Amino acid sequence: MEKELRERLTRCEQANRQTRLMLCVSLTLLIVLAIGQPGLTQVDAQQSQVVDILRVAEIVIVDNNGVDRVRLSGQLPDAVINGKSIPRGEKAAGILLYDDTGQERGGYVTFSPSGNVALTLDTRKQQVALFAADAEDGAVARLWRGKDWVEMRTDAGGARLSIGRSDELVVQEPAISEIQAKEICSNLIGELEKLDERPSSEVVLRACKQRMTDSLCRSCLGLQ
Structure with a gap:
């Protein structure tokens, strides 16, 4: 009888230890989940956040x-x-x-x-x-191949098509008039002065000859 009671008591103590161990493990998992879940939610929110x-x-x-x-x-x-x-x-x-x-x-x-x-x-x-x-109100579209080019432009001189060979104007339709040339020269000099306070006459003439004929450029720039 006494032996049987001892065996039952031993089995109860073993079962009690197992139960306490399972409770500890379960409690630990619950704590981890409780702490970790907000963190995961925060990471997900950060990843989906749009700046x-x-x-x-x-x-x-x-x-x-x-x-x-x-x-x-x-x-x-x-x-x-x-x-x-x-x-x-x-x-x-x-x-x-x-x-x-x-x-x-x-x-x-x-x-x-x-x-x-x-x-x-x-x-x-x-x-x-x-x-x-x-x-302001000007626009240009230009295509190059080497020093040859074709250009469509709208500016103070109106709308026109120009073609250049060896970096000089050879065809223009409609051609710029002498009156229009003066305004274009004035605007061109203003553009160049934004890049260089005192552009040389050679620089101005070279730029002008891509817009007008050599004779018009020299006339409006006073180089004749």
Whole structure:
């Protein structure tokens, strides 16, 4: 009888220890879940959160090889064409595209202080397409191949089509009149002075000859 009671007491103590162990484990799991669940919810909320405004100075997107392919910036660097750095002439902000060699191939850019905005396309050797608008009422679309080009433009001289060979105007329809030439020369000089306080007569003449005939340029610039 006494032996049987001892055996029952031993079994009860063992069962009691197992029960207490299970209770401890269960309580621990409940505490972990209670603490961990808000944290998981917070992480999920952070991952699904949408940022309304992101203010940064520059974003650069690279490809799998680490080559810069897209640059979005409020202060773009000088252009790089055919391995050469080419000053833009003004402060520029916008987006630039690069090929898999890191060569700039075009972009959508605003300029300061002129206020011009332009969409450009480049080969690896030169700029070949330009679509631009100034800060007032002028616009231009130009295509290049080497020093030959064709251009459609609207400005103070009206709307016209021009064709250039070896970087000089050879065809223009309708042709700019002498009266229109004076206003265009004045505007052109103003544009160049924004880039250089005192542009040389050679620089002004070269730029003018892409807009008008040599004789009109020399006449309105007083170079005859």
